[in-house]
Amino acid sequence: MKILAIIGTPTRQAGYTTQTVDALARSLRARGQVEIESIYLEDMPLARCQGFLTCVKHGEHKCPVGPQMAPILAAMRAADGVIFASPVHCFNVSTLMKNFIDLLVYQMHRPEFFGKKALVVTSAAGAGHKAVLKYLRKTVAIWGFEVVGQLGTHAGLFGAEKYQARLQQATDKVADRFLHALARTRLPEPGIAELINFRVWRSVVKRTAEASPYDWAHWQKAGWLEQDYYYPAKPGFLPSAAAGAVEKIIERTIRTAGVSPLT
Numbered sequence: 001m002k003i004l005a006i007i008g009t010p011t012r013q014a015g016y017t018t019q020t021v022d023a024l025a026r027s028l029r030a031r032g033q034v035e036i037e038s039i040y041l042e043d044m045p046l047a048r049c050q051g052f053l054t055c056v057k058h059g060e061h062k063c064p065v066g067p068q069m070a071p072i073l074a075a076m077r078a079a080d081g082v083i084f085a086s087p088v089h090c091f092n093v094s095t096l097m098k099n100f101i102d103l104l105v106y107q108m109h110r111p112e113f114f115g116k117k118a119l120v121v122t123s124a125a126g127a128g129h130k131a132v133l134k135y136l137r138k139t140v141a142i143w144g145f146e147v148v149g150q151l152g153t154h155a156g157l158f159g160a161e162k163y164q165a166r167l168q169q170a171t172d173k174v175a176d177r178f179l180h181a182l183a184r185t186r187l188p189e190p191g192i193a194e195l196i197n198f199r200v201w202r203s204v205v206k207r208t209a210e211a212s213p214y215d216w217a218h219w220q221k222a223g224w225l226e227q228d229y230y231y232p233a234k235p236g237f238l239p240s241a242a243a244g245a246v247e248k249i250i251e252r253t254i255r256t257a258g259v260s261p262l263t
């Protein structure tokens with residue numbers, strides 16, 4: 001199994017985010033035949049996302065940072081599973097991780113990582129783990145990853161023997177879950193949140209066909225405009241009906257400009 005760790009800490013090997021990923025890697029290696037590669041975003045010459053949505057509208061090949069992103073994307077495509085790791089910086093992911101996510105904004109419109117499994121990892125001095133793990137989970141799930149586990153560590157406690165014992169237990173548990181999921185090839189049945197998300201993007205793509213021709217062409221070529229999910233699925237009646245209802249509400253809201261500015 002090929003596992004890639006994308007690590008968004010500026011402190012690289014010296015930091016607790018890396019120590020957390022390393023602990024996880026030890027548990028993974030102790031349990032199975034795994035090949036683990038790490039990419040430190042700090043080492044990658046990634047310019048900032050310029051914010052014009054050129055990748056969404058006209059294709060990711062038009063992004064000026066595309067060539068710098070290419071090796072990371074190639075490694076993601078080659079991996080069976082990816083670990084996304086970021087320290088907590090001011091109750092959010094690090095700037096490095098956020099820029100990496102921004103540079104992949106088109107993956108929200110045109111996800112490609114179905115069938116791949118992911119873990120999300122963070123480290124903080126004290127607080128903010130939950131917000132960061134939730135954000136990472138949600139983001140990479142939209143890109144198509146099946147998120148099968150998470151791990152958050154407390155930087156100041158790494159020196160304590162008791163904490164190290166607990167960390168070992170936690171990494172063993174997460175590693176078991178990850179390896180079990182990696183052995184599974186069947187795609188997960190989408191839940192209500194995934195179905196709603198698909199419908200929302202489908203509405204967006206249809207509505208913005210003129211402004212975002214590349215996005216629309218991709219959806220048409222993939223057959224997604226006529227489907228109820230990105231891949232063949234058999235969702236139950238209730239989740240499908242709920243997703244359909246939400247789609248109609250959103251379409252009507254957009255058509256009638258039926259929202260007020262937030263105050």
Ligand SMILES: Cc1cc2nc3c(=O)[nH]c(=O)nc-3n(C[C@H](O)[C@H](O)[C@H](O)COP(=O)(O)O)c2cc1C
Pocket residue numbers: 009010011012014015016017018087088089090091092123124125126127128155
């Ligand atoms: C800019 C910055 C912001 C931070 N914000 C938080 C925070 O919101 N909550 C927290 O508990 N720790 C915060 N920390 C501490 C880091 O999360 C902690 O030191 C973490 O282990 C850093 O990861 P690293 O060792 O991989 O660099 C912050 C650190 C930095 C440098």
